[in-house]
Amino acid sequence: MRILITSSKTIAILSFIIGTSLFALQLYNKNAYALTTVGILFIGIATVVNSIALLSLVFTALKPSAYRKDLLKTIGMVLLNIPIALLYFYILIEML
Numbered sequence: 001m002r003i004l005i006t007s008s009k010t011i012a013i014l015s016f017i018i019g020t021s022l023f024a025l026q027l028y029n030k031n032a033y034a035l036t037t038v039g040i041l042f043i044g045i046a047t048v049v050n051s052i053a054l055l056s057l058v059f060t061a062l063k064p065s066a067y068r069k070d071l072l073k074t075i076g077m078v079l080l081n082i083p084i085a086l087l088y089f090y091i092l093i094e095m096l
Contacts, residue, residue, distance in 0.1 A: 008053040
């Protein structure tokens, strides 16, 4: 149980750091089309990996457990990446 919580937090934090780094690089290099390709590829991979982590957390949280509070906090942490990614996407689209 602890491994699931720790690995899901790590996935969420790494997704945020990599996504924010790609966003900052795209803001710095507005005409970097190769960076856009890398960003789209990252979004696809991050979506799959984060979805798997999220579903694992949700199904585990549905079972009675002493770790339910930690599971729910971790679910919230994973879900926070969604509005951040949408904000980054909106900013980049508005720059076009």
